[in-house]
């Protein structure tokens with residue numbers, strides 16, 4: 001019997017960010033392995049015209065939850081969606097709901113955050129810092145609370161090269177920033193933001209670092225742990241391989257590469273691609289929840305959920321495998337054949353951008369215009385290049401994350417728990433994982449039918465022919481222009497033609513002799 005699964009039995013669990021990528025996989029695993037848990041409270045806001053109930057209904061009826069319904073048929077009764085907006089005071093939770101949360105919650109998983117790299121400082125602080133503080137204040141009023149698990153990111157200290165499982169202080173106190181945002185207007189905040197974030201690459205990583213400091217400051221009366229995942233990718237094994245449902249991080253770039261939009265990336269081929277499967281992160285979260293509640297460590301422990309120091313893979317290997325998978329299982333209606341280049345050189349990168357990205361987009365838009373349609377490719381391309389440039393910082397560096405606490409926890413688990421809540425990334429076969437990942441992007445994210453693969457392959461063949469035709473025509477035009485303008489080009493041309501003529505004459509003469 002799994003000790004961890006048994007631990008969550010009968011528990012009331014509060015999850016923030018349950019509608020997000022990580023939150024959904026966490027709920028799924030909890031229901032599947034501990035169907036006898038009492039209730040999962042989720043803090044949800046209405047979104048995109050959907051009520052809370054519609055949002056929950058959609059999640060529970062998704063492919064991800066198919067297995068859950070077999071082991072926990074009454075899953076609908078065990079999930080309680082509470083209206084909440086984490087950017088509001090007291091999260092805008094009603095008095096009755098707040099009372100229920102305060103009196104019943106046993107475990108908290110705090111996943112909610114804004115993960116946008118370019119969010120405003122005000123909003124990012126509200127979500128990633130102030131909301132964390134407010135949640136911990138709530139937590140300190142929960143008599144039955146056993147543990148709080150805060151999800152941060154391995155990149156919260158990406159201004160350092162070697163990162164230990166400790167909380168690093170930030171140059172400015174989070175409280176000072178929270179206070180000053182109350183009276184500064186938005187224009188001034190945006191002006192001081194670059195000075196505040198110093199050597200952090202973006203507001204997201206900076207505010208996540210502030211969030212950790214808040215955890216440390218508010219942890220006195222609480223039992224808290226912090227988990228720092230690196231780049232969270234599709235599922236490795238559970239509930240099935242390759243599940244993914246948003247375009248953050250690698251996902252959008254994989255689509256852009258598969259559709260032939262993105263054919264070059266400014267990335268150091270040898271830099272470590274520190275991806276971590278989402279189910280691995282979730283297994284660690286559940287194990288940490290159990291360990292923190294049962295062993296109540298004296299200080300706040302930090303756990304790295306990273307792959308680089310245990311089972312490293314680099315961008316070159318990853319890129320090659322992504323392309324190899326697209327050969328076998330291409331995406332539908334590609335713009336160009338998937339092909340790409342990783343370069344860390346500025347000049348080469350700009351060259352590839354102009355030749356491989358911008359020029360084809362402009363040509364295609366001209367074609368759309370000529371055929372009476374609205375041009376759109378340049379816009380799409382600029383969006384992709386903007387995204388790629390935002391991720392560049394992470395593609396051109398490697399970090400060393402120590403994993404002492406994570407490994408210690410692994411050794412504390414029973415063999416059964418090590419199997420059911422496996423977070424040992426050493427067992428991950430990258431080639432197999434990436435293939436399933438790419439397949440998952442096609443199936444679950446783009447919702448493409450596997451029956452369309454032969455047609456997609458045909459389409460790629462047509463694109464290859466167009467490519468050859470285009471290159472030949474381009475070569476002939478350039479050559480013709482050169483010949484018209486340069487004596488040297490004419491000489492080379494006559495040399496080649498006379499050489500070919502002589503070669504053919506010799507060949508014809510020798511074959512006539514044989515007859």
Ligand SMILES: CCCCCCCCCCCCCCCCCCCCCCCCCCCC(=O)SCCNC(=O)CCNC(=O)[C@H](O)C(C)(C)COP(=O)(O)OP(=O)(O)OC[C@H]1O[C@@H](n2cnc3c(N)ncnc32)[C@H](O)[C@@H]1OP(=O)(O)O
Pocket residue numbers: 115116117118153154155230231232247248249250251252253254256257265269316318319320322323339340341342383384386387390391394395
């Ligand atoms: C040497 C030889 C090599 C040979 C082989 C080479 C082969 C290469 C093949 C290439 C194959 C690629 C392989 C994989 C590459 C993997 C790269 C992975 C990089 C990952 C780095 C991640 C670092 C993460 C660090 C921290 C991790 C975390 O803690 S948290 C989560 C990370 N957060 C995010 O990812 C959020 C990032 N997104 C944003 O901040 C914003 O979306 C934005 C700023 C990027 C854009 O904002 P904007 O307002 O302009 O747009 P938005 O409204 O959001 O969207 C507009 C449209 O753009 C689409 N979109 C959004 N994000 C992406 C994306 N990531 N990729 C693609 N497209 C994206 C979005 O859907 C919108 O589309 P429409 O709705 O159609 O308008």
Ligand SMILES: NC(=O)C1=CN([C@@H]2O[C@H](COP(=O)(O)OP(=O)(O)OC[C@H]3O[C@@H](n4cnc5c(N)ncnc54)[C@H](OP(=O)(O)O)[C@@H]3O)[C@@H](O)[C@H]2O)C=CC1
Pocket residue numbers: 016017018019020021022023043044045047084085086087110111112113114115127151152153154208228229230231232233246248249
């Ligand atoms: N994905 C990754 O690569 C990594 C993620 N992390 C961390 O993991 C955690 C989860 O990330 P992930 O699941 O990928 O992110 P998502 O963007 O998928 O999910 C974010 C969640 O936060 C919720 N949320 C945001 N704003 C509010 C708000 N004002 N009120 C209520 N809820 C809100 C979202 O709700 P809604 O659905 O309504 O928008 C959503 O449920 C984050 O803390 C992130 O920093 C760390 C490292 C890497």
